[in-house]
Amino acid sequence: MSSESDTADEAVRGTCDDASICKRFAVSVGYWKDPYMQYFVRQAKERKAPEINRGYYARVQGVSQLLCAFLKKTECNCQIIKLGAGLDTTFWRLKDENLLPKKYFEVDFPAIVSRKLHNIKSKPPLSKPIMETHNGDSLLIDAYSLDSARYSILGADLRNLKDMEEKLKKVGxxxxxPTLLVAECVLVYMSPEKSASLLKWAGDTFPTAMFVNYEQMDRLLSNGWEAADAWDMIRVYSSLPQNDVARIEKLEFLDERELLEQLLLHYCISWGTKDSLHLGLAEITF
Structure with missing residues (x-):
């Protein structure tokens, strides 16, 4: 790979830190509860703008609603694959809520995975929940991967589908x-050809599946998904439980509502489904 593409990849890896610091700040102000974020990322030195915090709130709650709807339809008899997972804490939060799927997989650049593994190994609040759900012998762990009974994290490049698929199959x-694949601000950093290949791979590989994508664009139907929908984040924000929205809107004064609306219009959540088991996945919405 050329040094130019290495630099581009480095910039993409940097977005993981930006997002994590923003989420950590929003959690510290009280937008949503996440007791695990603090073990992965330090508190931001400067305040984040209220519209940024509300944007992350809408993103986290929106993706979470679709994820929970999928778990409900499948009665947790499913697997979740988080693509470009970064320092995501969903596995730990689902465990706390007794909503773990059969297995939860995360995939990201090896450099990010090794950082995440360092945190997991050195912080008992992260490692204990993995051990509590593990029923095998010792955990399989090396510099760029961890495999336990219910949680697996792999270092792989989403552009190299053969390698990623082999690694995922190796860990079960x-x-x-039924499979839920989640990508948040991931496909947008790949070339259109590579991201289309990833969507098509997912559509071809799993006969019963849902793909949830948070970013600025969507092309699920052209890559083999049976049904798809997309909502911009203003629509998502106004569909969230309004008593909770009222609560978070009291946390910080928002001077310019237009700024928030501009931000929310810039992003959408799209989702596609394939449903060979007739679980009613196409009915899932906000």
Whole structure:
């Protein structure tokens, strides 16, 4: 790979830190509860703008609603694959809520995975929940991967689908199990050809599946998904439980509502489904 593409990849890895610091700040102000974020990322030195915090709130709650709807439809008899997972804490939060799927997989650049593994190994509040759900012998762990009974994290490049699929299969990914794939601000950093290949791979590999994508664009139907929908984040924000929205809107004064609306209009959540088991996945919405 050229040094130019290495630099580009480095910039993409940097977005992981930006997002994590923003989420950590929003959590510290009280937008949503996440007791695990503090173990992955330090508190931001400067305040984040209220519209940024509300944007992250809408993103986290929106993706979470679709994820929970999928878990409900499948009665947790499913697997979740988080693509470009970064320092995401969903596994730990689902465990706390007793909503773990059969297995939770995360994939990201090896450099990010090794950082995440360092935090997991050195912080008992992160490692204990993994051990509590593990029923095998010792955990399989090396510099760029961890595999336990219910949680697996892999260093892989989403542009190299053959390598990623092999690694996932090695840690127990089952294509026949209903599968939720989640990507947040991931596809937009790949070339259109590579991201289309990823969507098509997911559509071809899992007969019963849902793909949830948070970013600025969507092309699920052209890559083999049976049904798809997309909502811009203003629509998502206004569909969230309004008593909770009222609560978070009291946390900080928002001077310019237009700024928030501009930000929310810039992003959308799209989702596509394939449903060979007729679980009613196409009915999932906000």
């Amino acid at each position: 990914m089952d294509p026949q199990l």
